Amino acid sequence: GIQVEQSPPDLILQEGAxxxxxxxxxxxVNNLQWFHQNPWGQLINxxxxxxxxxxxxxxxxxxVATERYSLLYISSSQTxxxxxxxxxxGGDYKLSFGAGTTxxxxx
Amino acid sequence: xxxxSQHPSRVICKSxxxxxxxxxxLDFQATTMFWYRQFPKQSLMLMATSNEGSKATYExxxxxxxxxxxxxxxxxxxxxxxxxxxxxxxxxxxxxxxAGGAWETQYFGPGTRLLVL
Numbered sequence: 001g002i003q004v005e006q007s008p009p010d011l012i013l014q015e016g017a018x019x020x021x022x023x024x025x026x027x028x029v030n031n032l033q034w035f036h037q038n039p040w041g042q043l044i045n046x047x048x049x050x051x052x053x054x055x056x057x058x059x060x061x062x063x064v065a066t067e068r069y070s071l072l073y074i075s076s077s078q079t080x081x082x083x084x085x086x087x088x089x090g091g092d093y094k095l096s097f098g099a100g101t102t103x104x105x106x107x
Numbered sequence: 108x109x110x111x112s113q114h115p116s117r118v119i120c121k122s123x124x125x126x127x128x129x130x131x132x133l134d135f136q137a138t139t140m141f142w143y144r145q146f147p148k149q150s151l152m153l154m155a156t157s158n159e160g161s162k163a164t165y166e167x168x169x170x171x172x173x174x175x176x177x178x179x180x181x182x183x184x185x186x187x188x189x190x191x192x193x194x195x196x197x198x199x200x201x202x203x204x205x206a207g208g209a210w211e212t213q214y215f216g217p218g219t220r221l222l223v224l
Binding site: 040 | 141145149150151152153156198200202211212213214215217218220
């Protein structure tokens with residue numbers, strides 16, 4: 001199956017800081033999604049982005065499919081941004097999840 | 108739109124009993140639903156894929172006789188953990204996809220925490 005690596009594994013930010021999360025994958029994909037898992041376990045869709053760049057408020061993402069990586073940018077971080085961010089990719093009907101990046105934003 | 112619910116949100120049961128978890132797509136028809144499990148501080152692992160009206164496809168290492176999946180309608184899939192044991196304790200999450208292809212967004216339910224005593 002497709003291997004997915006996320007970095008860094010942990011990230012501690014001061015409120016207001018900017019950050020970049022990275023997702024590398026081992027094969028070409030038809031599907032790439034970024035999720036935020038909140039402290040209660042709910043996975044929240046952030047972006048469906050198999051290629052290109054998208055922005056949604058303080059979050060943006062870029063996927064360079066030819067180089068097999070995706071980046072998630074968090075700007076002006078807030079404490080509510082804390083949680084685990086997962087990258088998931090799919091070449092066929094299945095999604096393979098990375099190990100996640102645990103983000104802690106301190107007030 | 109694209110809301111997925113799960114019931115129950117948490118369940119505690121005795122070893123040897125069976126537990127049923129429901130996954131519903133509330134505002135769309137889901138031709139394909141997926142079941143994942145997540146152990147504490149770990150990633151999500153796909154257990155099985157279910158298509159409406161057909162048998163589920165299980166991932167390698169997942170016992171199909173232990174984790175029974177039924178996808179009887181376009182809005183409901185159920186996962187039954189049969190003869191549950193403490194090692195089955197985990198966070199079970201379902202997702203639903205409109206078209207079933209890999210390029211369609213999966214929408215996730217809020218998860219069910221299972222504790223087997």
